[in-house]
């Protein structure tokens with residue numbers, strides 16, 4: 048949460064996170080270039096530039112695969128949430144690795160020619176009609192452009208400048224980019240050479256991304272979808288203290304009904320930061336705390352405590368026959384609603 | 394509510410110990426996994442072959458300009474007499490422009506030696522002494538017509554195949570090969586079987602000149618092509634009908 052934008056708000060967790068991230072990338076590259084490459088079967092060694100484009104390219108693929116697994120994993124098992132916390136640094140590092148791969152490709156395969164490198168990359172092979180020999184470079188270039196765009200707009204400044212829904216939509220482009228990347232690898236390296244270890248890791252990675260997303264989507268479906276203006280939630284005692292019950296409203300939005308002792312309030316389930324699931328968070332120091340990056344909101348008006356200025360919509364609640372009901376029509380972000388008093392019912 | 398609540402993590406707060414151990418465990422596990430993956434992917438790469446850049450070389454011989462410039466060596470310290478050298482320029486370029494006027498003449502060539510298996514080549518140095526007419530009489534080797542053939546193989550650029558890049562063949566290299574061919578480097582047909590003992594063929598068009606643009610759509614994959622095969626001194630030339638090229642089954 049910030050009232051002022053700084054490049055990165057560092058804290059210890061970010062340092063450890065980034066340290067492990069850089070260690071992982073270095074471990075991959077060193078194991079590839081310094082140890083593994085020497086053990087490959089070769090009459091004469093593979094060109095240094097080609098070796099490096101393979102090392103950086105495959106590394107970028109694996110990094111993006113891990114990034115895309117974090118979201119659904121955190122949904123399925125909350126212990127993975129800390130990995131989500133600093134995911135943007137993960138993305139920026141992946142972009143840098145992918146860019147290095149592209150630089151080697153341009154500087155080796157597409158240099159030394161009368162045609163300038165980028166033009167050569169896009170024009171020298173035009174077999175778009177066949178899978179065998181398809182200009183897979185174009186797919187990689189698309190994925191790289193998306194990664195560049197996402198890395199450049201990953202900062203919270205862009206999030207508030209573009210507004211959360213636009214930013215979120217923009218960042219969903221990571222999925223088409225990943226699909227393009229999978230095709231880039233499948234039509235290129237995988238079709239070209241016979242590298243069993245890579246084939247297995249590549250297939251396993253892509254399947255893990257698809258499988259985890261399917262599992263997380265199924266999990267989300269299980270939350271009941273309700274109808275009508277006033278929607279029954281549950282008895283107050285069913286909500287654990289300082290926790291929430293998430294309800295899916297008829298229009299598809301989700302609300303988080305929080306209980307703090309004997310008081311119950313409802314706010315939108317979508318965090319104003321990056322749409323994190325507020326209802327999976329908790330009340331900490333009297334405020335609803337987002338499980339993703341820790342933004343906080345007061346449950347009675349959906350506002351972040353000063354000096355912060357974030358706001359989320361609130362909902363009206365009532366009690367009927369000992370059951371909390373929620374008005375499906377959201378109030379404007381930051382609208383105060385007096386909490387329900389449920390003393391004696393819990 | 395259950396007594397054992399999963400710990401709750403707030404980025405700016407202090408991480409509960411159990412969660413911290415779990416997270417660090419996952420992080421370290423990932424580092425180890427990445428190292429293993431990098432090692433395995435690198436160690437199982439396949440053999441890029443024996444193509445190589447072998448340092449400076451010079452030769453005198455008879456130059457034949459079509460379909461692509463070839464020097465039939467008569468005298469050299471680096472190559473046996475009778476060797477046919479595929480000539481290319483610096484970078485992704487051919488030397489057709491320099492060779493045209495020297496066709497059929499005795500020529501001295503200087504540059505860098507490229508070799509792979511049975512094919513030899515020279516990347517002609519860009520200086521004025523890279524390719525000059527030499528004194529002496531010259532006779533081109535007599536071409537032996539080996540008839541029409543349908544051959545299965547891969548169309549490569551004769552420069553990268555020959556060691557300018559390793560690997561210099563295959564799908565990942567296709568666009569690069571096309572770029573070389575567009576620049577005028579000699580195309581080579583690498584057959585899956587041997588014809589008249591040869592595995593590599595300098596490729597030309599049926600009319601005896603350089604290949605046409607259509608061939609670019611068939612590089613780097615296994616194809617079948619039909620055309621006339623000639624043995625010209627130390628090299629086999631495959632003069633194809635571009636329309637006959639199709640994916641091999």
Ligand code: FES
Pocket residue numbers: 318319320321322323324337338339340341342
């Ligand atoms: S989504 Fe980032 S704090 Fe809620």
